[in-house]
Amino acid sequence: MTDTQPAAVPSPTPSPERDPQRAPLLKVTDLVRHFPIKGGGVLRRKVGAVRAVDGISFAVHPGETLGVVGESGCGKSTMGRLVTRLDEPTGGTVEFEGRDITHLGAAAMRPLRRDIQIVFQDPYSSLNPRHTVGTIVGAPFKLQKVATEHGVKRAVQDLLELCGLNPEHYNRYPHEFSGGQRQRIGIARALALKPKMIVADEPVSALDVSIQAQVVNLLDDLQRELGLTYLIIAHDLSVVRHVSDRVAVMYLGKIVEVADRDTLYSRPAHPYTTALLSAVPVPDPRRKERRVGAAPGEGGGRILLTGDVPSPINPPSGCRFRTRCWKAQEICAEQEPLLELLSPGQQVACHFPENQQSPENQVTTP
Amino acid sequence: MTVQPEDARRPGDAFLALRDLRIHFDTDDGLVKSVDGVSLDLAEGRTLGIVGESGSGKSVTSLGIMGLHRSRRARISGEIWLDGEELVGADPDRVRRLRGQKMAMIFQDPLTAMHPLYTVGAQIVEAYLAHHPGGTKREARRRAIEMLDRVGIPQPDRRVDDYPHQFSGGMRQRAMIAMALVNNPQLLIADEPTTALDVTVQAQILDLIRDVQSEFGSAVIIITHDLGVVAELADDILVMYGGRCVERGPATTLFEAPEHPYTWGLLGSMPRLDRPLQERLVPVGGTPPSLINVPSGCAFHPRCPYAELTGGRSAGERPVLAEAAPGHHAACHLPIADRHRIFAEQIAPRL
Ligand SMILES: Nc1ncnc2c1ncn2[C@@H]1O[C@H](COP(=O)(O)OP(=O)(O)OP(=O)(O)O)[C@@H](O)[C@H]1O
Ligand SMILES: Nc1ncnc2c1ncn2[C@@H]1O[C@H](COP(=O)(O)OP(=O)(O)OP(=O)(O)O)[C@@H](O)[C@H]1O
Ligand code: SF4
Numbered sequence: 001m002t003d004t005q006p007a008a009v010p011s012p013t014p015s016p017e018r019d020p021q022r023a024p025l026l027k028v029t030d031l032v033r034h035f036p037i038k039g040g041g042v043l044r045r046k047v048g049a050v051r052a053v054d055g056i057s058f059a060v061h062p063g064e065t066l067g068v069v070g071e072s073g074c075g076k077s078t079m080g081r082l083v084t085r086l087d088e089p090t091g092g093t094v095e096f097e098g099r100d101i102t103h104l105g106a107a108a109m110r111p112l113r114r115d116i117q118i119v120f121q122d123p124y125s126s127l128n129p130r131h132t133v134g135t136i137v138g139a140p141f142k143l144q145k146v147a148t149e150h151g152v153k154r155a156v157q158d159l160l161e162l163c164g165l166n167p168e169h170y171n172r173y174p175h176e177f178s179g180g181q182r183q184r185i186g187i188a189r190a191l192a193l194k195p196k197m198i199v200a201d202e203p204v205s206a207l208d209v210s211i212q213a214q215v216v217n218l219l220d221d222l223q224r225e226l227g228l229t230y231l232i233i234a235h236d237l238s239v240v241r242h243v244s245d246r247v248a249v250m251y252l253g254k255i256v257e258v259a260d261r262d263t264l265y266s267r268p269a270h271p272y273t274t275a276l277l278s279a280v281p282v283p284d285p286r287r288k289e290r291r292v293g294a295a296p297g298e299g300g301g302r303i304l305l306t307g308d309v310p311s312p313i314n315p316p317s318g319c320r321f322r323t324r325c326w327k328a329q330e331i332c333a334e335q336e337p338l339l340e341l342l343s344p345g346q347q348v349a350c351h352f353p354e355n356q357q358s359p360e361n362q363v364t365t366p
Numbered sequence: 367m368t369v370q371p372e373d374a375r376r377p378g379d380a381f382l383a384l385r386d387l388r389i390h391f392d393t394d395d396g397l398v399k400s401v402d403g404v405s406l407d408l409a410e411g412r413t414l415g416i417v418g419e420s421g422s423g424k425s426v427t428s429l430g431i432m433g434l435h436r437s438r439r440a441r442i443s444g445e446i447w448l449d450g451e452e453l454v455g456a457d458p459d460r461v462r463r464l465r466g467q468k469m470a471m472i473f474q475d476p477l478t479a480m481h482p483l484y485t486v487g488a489q490i491v492e493a494y495l496a497h498h499p500g501g502t503k504r505e506a507r508r509r510a511i512e513m514l515d516r517v518g519i520p521q522p523d524r525r526v527d528d529y530p531h532q533f534s535g536g537m538r539q540r541a542m543i544a545m546a547l548v549n550n551p552q553l554l555i556a557d558e559p560t561t562a563l564d565v566t567v568q569a570q571i572l573d574l575i576r577d578v579q580s581e582f583g584s585a586v587i588i589i590t591h592d593l594g595v596v597a598e599l600a601d602d603i604l605v606m607y608g609g610r611c612v613e614r615g616p617a618t619t620l621f622e623a624p625e626h627p628y629t630w631g632l633l634g635s636m637p638r639l640d641r642p643l644q645e646r647l648v649p650v651g652g653t654p655p656s657l658i659n660v661p662s663g664c665a666f667h668p669r670c671p672y673a674e675l676t677g678g679r680s681a682g683e684r685p686v687l688a689e690a691a692p693g694h695h696a697a698c699h700l701p702i703a704d705r706h707r708i709f710a711e712q713i714a715p716r717l
């Protein structure tokens with residue numbers, strides 16, 4: 001451990017969210033973000049809205065990792081920008097450490113910016129190509145006017161080392177690094193001010209498998225060493241399983257299911273979650289052979305969703321997934337299912353959840 | 367069997383055959399050896415998966431087959447045989463005619479392959495008419511609608527007049543496949559066709575490629591670094607490292623009994639949903655090789671944990687592809703018995 005880092009932090013308890021005593025670090029309630037669509041003409045009147053995030057609630061507890069998955073365009077990045085206050089919500093509240101930060105002004109946000117950091121998807125465009133690594137990683141110290149014990153350079157070099165980069169590369173430029181190394185630079189920058197929470201938007205999507213593994217391990221190590229809390233947005237369900245304690249599944253601006261990792265992957269309750277999991281390509285050529293003729297969801301059988309995700313401008317009435325759901329009934333079009341507790345550690349928004357346990361099964365669940 | 371040792375068969379035997387293909391680029395920094403001696407055979411009705419880390423030469427190989435490296439900085443040598451016709455030495459006009467007709471390509475990003483200012487239909491019509499000089503506009507439009515329907519675009523007779531930006535990502539990808547297939551190509555190359563898509567849409571596209579292939583009996587090359595996608599589609603797999611093929615063989619043996627230490631690393635580094643959760647991922651150590659100063663001997667030796675077991679040969683001598691099991695070739699100096707022992711004892715338990 002280097003002297004620029006906080007002293008030993010207790011390692012996160014396995015399931016912090018189970019402990020009702022522990023207050024959440026981040027709490028989001030009924031969060032909404034609508035992007036107005038303006039018509040033509042001089043008045044540019046609002047003619048509609050992209051309902052990118054449309055009423056979501058969740059909490060992230062200290063030391064845990066919440067993974068967020070969902071199809072392209074379902075509002076994951078918008079949500080990430082809202083909770084880091086890079087974007088202004090249309091409605092709802094964001095609380096950090098029990099404090100409502102939804103509408104804090106720039107000055108009031110400044111100290112909080114140290115505590116919540118964001119890491120972006122693209123390691124290529126998110127680093128200024130004209131700045132050296134030293135300047136990039138050291139920028140937060142200057143912006144926040146933070147004094148460092150042994151000078152900014154030393155602090156930056158410690159961060160580079162912490163992230164598995166060579167401290168001697170202080171004066172190099174981003175183009176001299178590989179994708180995985182650039183993503184480490186972005187993470188080093190996010191860590192500069194010892195944040196409590198990191199929101200990572202697709203931190204490994206642009207990287208290929210072997211480099212992806214390095215960055216995933218780095219995130220793991222940093223969490224263990226620094227007690228960080230993560231909100232990790234990703235669309236790769238295998239990566240999300242690896243990094244998350246709990247997982248939230250989004251569909252068209254809504255959270256349709258949130259559950260403990262093991263519950264979600266072994267007993268998904270929302271039909272959309274089931275379909276997502278069944279569609280993940282598995283590196284086992286024999287599974288493909290077995291899959292032919294298998295029933296949906298069984299023995300490698302895949303649930304084939306037909307059609308595309310509906311437009312977030314005119315989402316379907318009732319349950320938004322009903323246009324692609326094989327279980328849809330009349331009630332699904334009439335009544336929106338609310339996100340409700342189904343079993344300990346599992347919330348789902350569906351009128352007819354999957355994998356409903358029979359009583360004898362329930363006895364064996366821990 | 368589609369994959370055979372170099373030059374063991376006459377190139378004319380397979381529908382597509384590469385012989386010692388080299389594609390180098392003259393750059394200010396030096397000569398980039400993007401593809402450096404790749405050979406393969408692919409029969410009609412078969413699918414070959416090409417995998418390897420970013421920068422290993424997968425896209426350059428496929429663009430080379432399509433005859434799309436025509437810049438003065440590209441130096442191409444070796445042979446590309448398509449249905450008995452050699453393309454490296456062929457007249458560029460001839461290759462252009464084959465492109466879009468006998469061979470077609472699907473790119474990772476449909477927006478780069480489709481023109482934003484023309485409707486989807488107009489672009490498919492143009493692709494059709496380019497190879498049917500006698501065809502009428504009307505017939506071409508009917509064909510465009512038929513193709514959009516074929517790839518699962520709802521209401522194709524209406525959507526045919528939409529612009530690419532009016533389609534979702536998955537629909538654009540399907541429209542591009544429709545465009546690539548409009549002339550029933552016998553060779554289809556798909557370069558990361560689903561990387562930008564979500565799993566549910568990805569599954570639809572993979573099914574579509576599979577259907578098209580069984581219907582038209584085309585030869586397909588699928589390029590990706592997602593080993594799951596390859597396992598879904600490919601009959602045979604070729605692993606590239608530093609511009610060369612380091613291993614190739616039937617998909618099942620390549621996944622179940624991989625021979626090359628780099629392939630072990632690749633398989634071991636990915637988290638898998640079909641396995642119990644690992645405590646920790648195991649990345650391939652080190653950094654990807656420079657293609658300007660390619661490491662001596664085996665290009666993987668600076669990163670290979672087994673290099674010192676070869677008595678200096680790994681750093682000094684380039685290993686050649688040799689048959690390790692029927693139809694399965696690997697380029698590694700480790701004796702086969704040692705490889706199998708290391709795999710059984712150290713690698714297989716972790717996969
Ligand atoms: N600034 C904006 N103005 C208008 N619409 C927007 C804006 N930003 C996002 N959207 C729309 O909001 C929706 C959600 O977008 P968002 O980027 O949050 O999705 P995402 O889940 O992150 O998708 P991806 O996986 O592709 O990154 C999309 O329909 C998008 O087009
Ligand atoms: N026109 C060019 N001039 C010089 N170098 C090139 C050119 N095109 C490609 N390269 C280099 O050739 C190498 C192989 O590139 P290629 O695009 O084939 O990689 P790839 O295996 O497809 O990687 P990815 O998985 O990232 O798509 C890279 O190092 C690349 O920088
Ligand atoms: S509420 Fe109805 S339509 Fe929605 S997911 Fe559940 S079953 Fe399907």
Ligand code: SF4
Binds near residue numbers: 628672679700
């Ligand atoms: S030849 Fe040597 S360095 Fe190359 S893969 Fe085999 S053991 Fe490793």
Ligand SMILES: [Mg+2]
Binds near residue numbers: 076078201
């Ligand atoms: Mg996003």
Ligand SMILES: [Mg+2]
Binds near residue numbers: 425426557
């Ligand atoms: Mg490529």
